[in-house]
Amino acid sequence: MKLLVVDDEQDVQYLFQQKFRKEIKSGEVQMQFAHSGNSALDLLESIEDRNDFCVLTDINMPEMSGTELLKRIKNLYPVLKVIMITAYGDEQNILLAKQNGAEDYFTKPLEFNLLKSKLNKLELT
Amino acid sequence: MTEMDKPEEAIILSKKAIELADSSAQPLVISQAYTSMGFVLKWKKHWKEAIPFYEKGFDALNKADIFTPQNGLQRRELSECYEKIGSYSKALELYKHSSMIIDSVRSRENIQNATELAMNYEFEKKEQSNKIKQDAKDEVTQARQMALIIGLLLSVILIVGAFIGYYNKKKANALLREQKKEIEDTLTKLKNTQSQLIHAEKMASLGELTAGIAHEIQNPLNFVNNFSEVSNELITEMVEDVENGNTLEFKATAEDLKKNLDKINHHGQRADSIVKGMLLHSRGTTGEKTMTNINNLLDQNVTLAYHGLRANDKEFNITLEKEYDKSLEKINIIPQNISRVLLNIINNACYAANDKKKMSDIDFVPVLNVSTKNLNSKVEIRIRDNGNGIQNEISDKIFQPFFTTKPTGDGTGLGLSLSYDIIVKEHKGEIRFESEEGKFTEFIITLPKNN
Numbered sequence: 001m002k003l004l005v006v007d008d009e010q011d012v013q014y015l016f017q018q019k020f021r022k023e024i025k026s027g028e029v030q031m032q033f034a035h036s037g038n039s040a041l042d043l044l045e046s047i048e049d050r051n052d053f054c055v056l057t058d059i060n061m062p063e064m065s066g067t068e069l070l071k072r073i074k075n076l077y078p079v080l081k082v083i084m085i086t087a088y089g090d091e092q093n094i095l096l097a098k099q100n101g102a103e104d105y106f107t108k109p110l111e112f113n114l115l116k117s118k119l120n121k122l123e124l125t
Numbered sequence: 126m127t128e129m130d131k132p133e134e135a136i137i138l139s140k141k142a143i144e145l146a147d148s149s150a151q152p153l154v155i156s157q158a159y160t161s162m163g164f165v166l167k168w169k170k171h172w173k174e175a176i177p178f179y180e181k182g183f184d185a186l187n188k189a190d191i192f193t194p195q196n197g198l199q200r201r202e203l204s205e206c207y208e209k210i211g212s213y214s215k216a217l218e219l220y221k222h223s224s225m226i227i228d229s230v231r232s233r234e235n236i237q238n239a240t241e242l243a244m245n246y247e248f249e250k251k252e253q254s255n256k257i258k259q260d261a262k263d264e265v266t267q268a269r270q271m272a273l274i275i276g277l278l279l280s281v282i283l284i285v286g287a288f289i290g291y292y293n294k295k296k297a298n299a300l301l302r303e304q305k306k307e308i309e310d311t312l313t314k315l316k317n318t319q320s321q322l323i324h325a326e327k328m329a330s331l332g333e334l335t336a337g338i339a340h341e342i343q344n345p346l347n348f349v350n351n352f353s354e355v356s357n358e359l360i361t362e363m364v365e366d367v368e369n370g371n372t373l374e375f376k377a378t379a380e381d382l383k384k385n386l387d388k389i390n391h392h393g394q395r396a397d398s399i400v401k402g403m404l405l406h407s408r409g410t411t412g413e414k415t416m417t418n419i420n421n422l423l424d425q426n427v428t429l430a431y432h433g434l435r436a437n438d439k440e441f442n443i444t445l446e447k448e449y450d451k452s453l454e455k456i457n458i459i460p461q462n463i464s465r466v467l468l469n470i471i472n473n474a475c476y477a478a479n480d481k482k483k484m485s486d487i488d489f490v491p492v493l494n495v496s497t498k499n500l501n502s503k504v505e506i507r508i509r510d511n512g513n514g515i516q517n518e519i520s521d522k523i524f525q526p527f528f529t530t531k532p533t534g535d536g537t538g539l540g541l542s543l544s545y546d547i548i549v550k551e552h553k554g555e556i557r558f559e560s561e562e563g564k565f566t567e568f569i570i571t572l573p574k575n576n
Contacts (some may be wrong), residue, residue: 011348011388018355018381060435062442087343108347112354 001119002049004032006040006057006069007085019112037064041072044080051079054103054122056115059086059093067096074101081122085110135165152189156182160199167202172209179203197227322539342399345392352385352392359385398425399432416455419504419572420497423467424449427495430471434479441479448496456504456574462547463572466556469540470508470568471495477512477566484513502574503554509567515560523558548572 001023005016013033023029032053034040040057044050055073059066070082084097087108097105104118139162146158159182166175179199186196200223207216359382366375427445434441471493478491491511498505515523519530524545548556554572559565 009344009348011392014384014388015348015351015355018359018385019351021381062435065440087347108343109350110347112351 001028002030002032002053003119004034004040004043004053004055006034006037006055006061006066008035008058008061010035012058037061037066037069037072040069041076044073044077050077054081054083054119056083056085059084059097067093067100070097070100070102083115083118132165132169136162139165152185153191155185156191156196158182159185160195163199163206164202167206170209172206175206176203176210179206197223197225199223200226342396345396345399348392349389349396352388356382356385356389398428401425403429412459414457414459417458417460417463418455419453419458419463419506420449420451422460422464423495423497423506426464426467426471427493430468430475431493434472434475438479441475443475443478443491443493446492446494448494450497450499453497453499453504454574456572458552458572459547462551466544466547466570467506467508469544470570473540474508474510474512474566474568477514478510479512481512500571503571504574506570506572507567508570509565511565514562514564514566515558516562520558520560524556 003016003020005012007013016031016033017024020029020031024031032043032047034043037057040055044053044055047053055069057066057069061069064072066084066086070084073080073082078101081103082101084093084102084105085108086093086105094105103122106115106118139158142158143155143162146155149155159178163175163178163182166172166178179202183196183200183203200219204216204219204223207213207219359378363375363378363382366372366378424447427447431443431445434443474493475491478493482489482491494507494509496507496509498507524541545556548554548570552572554570556568556570558568560567
């Protein structure tokens with residue numbers, strides 16, 4: 001399972017690494033990190049097996065919001081799966097996420113067990 | 126009787142008349158009685174007999190010094206008697222005497238008439254004079270009456286005027302009282318509205334932050350929760366490592382646990398700082414000055430403003446440049462109020478820089494620069510943005526209440542006005558700005574250290 005986590009908060013990377021430490025250790029999960037929308041797009045462009053990735057992105061980010069990133073990803077790589085994560089549980093963002101083809105929507109504080117079960121259901125390689 | 130041809134009866138009656146006249150001793154009566162007898166006898170042409178009676182009648186008058194026109198005529202009759210008896214000289218004397226008497230009498234009458242005329246004239250003159258005087262008096266009286274009437278009228282007018290004046294004054298006083306009350310009511314309403322507005326301004330700036338604060342608290346709490354969960358899992362792993370005698374794994378996990386606890390501590394403090402900052406703004410001002418670290422206060426407000434704006438506008442981003450003078454000691458200020466000023470100006474700066482970004486090309490990077498400087502007796506705070514600047518036309522209005530360039534609903538127009546009051550009036554400091562249209566705006570606040 002290949003995951004790309006996009007969040008402007010640096011500690012999100014450490015948190016994911018901790019939460020998925022067993023999966024990472026066992027090689028079950030490969031994890032990439034980007035701290036902005038643009039760097040995420042750059043990263044995706046640079047890797048060949050990008051379609052195997054699932055993008056987990058925060059919505060509230062500087063420069064490019066998670067919603068904008070979702071639109072661009074879906075425009076560039078339509079098969080790529082995207083899950084939205086944010087502190088805002090508002091209906092407008094949920095609606096926007098669904099309209100733009102997001103697989104799911106999670107609010108902070110993240111329930112990692114729920115996230116993991118969702119990821120398992122996505123049948124990622 | 127004589128003329129009725131009854132001379133005898135006339136003589137008898139005349140005799141009786143003489144008797145009666147003599148007894149009466151009235152000269153005029155005596156004269157008339159005797160001359161009547163003379164006349165009767167003359168008529169009977171007894172000329173000679175008639176003479177003594179006439180003479181006796183005249184004597185009576187002469188003694189009494191009475192002259193009448195008849196007296197003159199009777200003397201003429203006596204003169205005729207004398208003439209008839211041939212005594213012409215006596216007749217002539219008497220005739221002259223009679224003429225004299227008649228003239229004298231006429232003259233007397235004339236004099237009397239003249240006197241009467243003169244008297245009448247005098248009387249009329251006097252009457253006229255009196256009349257003139259009376260007229261004059263009447264005129265004076267009339268004039269007096271007129272003056273009195275005019276005086277009365279004037280008095281009435283004055284009284285009416287005074288009454289109207291009093292009434293009007295009373296009415297004006299009532300109106301004034303009413304207006305005074307209205308003004309007082311309006312003032313009270315204004316004061317209430319002012320405090321409501323100040324409260325609204327506080328709440329508006331707080332409201333702008335609320336969503337951002339919620340987000341910013343949510344993020345650290347998210348880390349606290351998740352890292353504590355992971356730490357719990359790590360402890361379980363560490364127990365397993367000890368049981369398995371896997372010392373290396375144990376050490377690595379312990380290292381991760383320590384990192385997690387640091388993260389929990391860091392994010393806990395972050396949440397704490399946000400909540401404290403929020404309370405600083407929402408709490409009522411106690412007005413109490415406390416020794417405050419200006420660098421911390423400024424930084425706290427930069428964080429608050431930044432996160433608040435980011436929460437409200439997902440596209441918002443700004444580069445923060447901070448230059449805090451470490452030599453700055455604590456100064457005595459009302460931190461809540463100074464905090465409001467800082468937040469307000471930082472919000473404005475971010476708004477201006479972000480506004481320029483929205484209107485210009487994508488390459489424009491909004492920058493907020495905050496700095497402090499330790500001057501001898503003062504502390505200087507500078508807040509600078511690279512937005513579009515303040516137009517010269519409005520530079521003298523920005524501290525006026527209700528002045529805003531933001532669209533309706535975005536600003537109350539009270540922020541800078543309140544800031545001015547807080548800095549200048551409350552803290553005896555200074556607030557000014559430098560700006561260049563299209564390039565930058567920099568607010569410079571100086572606060573005295575001995576406050």
